[in-house]
Amino acid sequence: MPAERADLLRPLRTQLRQRRRALVAAERIDAAQRLARHLLNLEFAPDDGPVAGYWAMDGEIALHAWQLGLPPGCRYCLPVLSGDRLVFAPWRPGDPLRPNRFGIPEPVVAPDALLEADAMRMVVMPLVGFDDRGQRLGMGGGWYDRTFAARRGVAPPPWLVGVGFELQRVPLPPPAPWDVPLDAACTEAGVHDFRKVER
Numbered sequence: 001m002p003a004e005r006a007d008l009l010r011p012l013r014t015q016l017r018q019r020r021r022a023l024v025a026a027e028r029i030d031a032a033q034r035l036a037r038h039l040l041n042l043e044f045a046p047d048d049g050p051v052a053g054y055w056a057m058d059g060e061i062a063l064h065a066w067q068l069g070l071p072p073g074c075r076y077c078l079p080v081l082s083g084d085r086l087v088f089a090p091w092r093p094g095d096p097l098r099p100n101r102f103g104i105p106e107p108v109v110a111p112d113a114l115l116e117a118d119a120m121r122m123v124v125m126p127l128v129g130f131d132d133r134g135q136r137l138g139m140g141g142g143w144y145d146r147t148f149a150a151r152r153g154v155a156p157p158p159w160l161v162g163v164g165f166e167l168q169r170v171p172l173p174p175p176a177p178w179d180v181p182l183d184a185a186c187t188e189a190g191v192h193d194f195r196k197v198e199r
C-alpha cells in the first residue's frame with residue numbers, strides 16, 4: 001500500500017525546519033539582505049499598494065531588509081488568522097502586536113483596517129520547502145492554500161512569491177489538489193521564476 005502523502009511530508013517538514021534553524025546569525029543576516037535585493041528587483045514587484053510579508057519565526061528567513069527597501073507607495077502587511085483563512089493588516093515598526101494562537105505576533109488593528117487576501121498586490125510566503133516546479137511546502141496548516149485558493153489556475157494579482165534559504169529547495173511528492181502553485185521563489189541565491197513551467 002502506498003504511504004499516505006502526510007506520512008511522507010511529516011519527516012520532510014521536520015528535516016527542513018531543522019535545516020533552516022541550524023543556520024548561524026551571520027549566514028541569516030547575509031541571506032536576508034540578498035533576499036531583499038532579489039525581491040525588490042522582481043519584474044513584477046509592485047510600485048504601490050498593499051504587499052504581505054510575515055513575522056519570521058522558527059528559523060524562517062527574515063523580511064526586515066525587504067520591508068525597509070519597499071517603494072514609498074507600498075504598504076507592508078502581516079497575516080492575521082481569521083476563521084480558517086488569513087487576512088492582512090498594515091504594520092510599521094512600532095505599531096502594536098499581540099501573539100496569535102501559534103505564538104506568532106499579529107498587528108492589533110480595528111476590524112475595518114483588515115485587508116482581504118485579494119487586495120494584496122504581492123504576497124511573500126514563508127517556505128518550509130519548495131521544488132523546481134513552484135510547488136510549496138508550508139507548515140502543514142493549509143492556511144496559505146485556503147487563503148489563496150482563488151489563484152488556482154487564475155492569473156495574478158496577487159503575485160505569490162515563496163521565500164526561504166536555498167537549502168530548502170528539494171524534490172517534493174506530487175501536489176495535492178488544493179496546493180496553490182507559486183509564481184516565483186526567492187532565496188539568497190536568486191529568483192526561481194515559475195511563470196513558464198508546465199504543471
Ligand SMILES: Nc1nc2c(c(=O)[nH]1)N(C=O)[C@@H](CNc1ccc(C(=O)N[C@@H](CCC(=O)O)C(=O)O)cc1)CN2
Nearest residue numbers: 054055056057060079101102104126138139141143144
Ligand atoms: N511566520 C509565519 N507566519 C505565519 C505562517 C508561517 O508559516 N510562518 N503561517 C503559515 O501557514 C500562518 C500560520 N500557520 C501556522 C501553522 C502551524 C504553525 C505551527 O507552529 N505549528 C506547530 C504546532 C503549533 C501548535 O499547534 O500550537 C508545529 O507544527 O510544530 C504555525 C503557524 C500564518 N502566519
Ligand SMILES: Nc1ncnc2c1ncn2[C@@H]1O[C@H](COP(=O)(O)OP(=O)(O)OP(=O)(O)O)[C@@H](O)[C@H]1O
Nearest residue numbers: 137138139140141142143144145146149176178179
Ligand atoms: N482549499 C482547501 N480546501 C479545503 N482544505 C484545504 C484547502 N487547502 C488546504 N486544505 C487543508 O489544509 C491541510 C494542510 O495542507 P498542506 O499540507 O498543503 O499545508 P501547507 O501548504 O504546507 O501549509 P500552510 O499553507 O499552512 O503553510 C490539508 O490537509 C487540507 O485538508
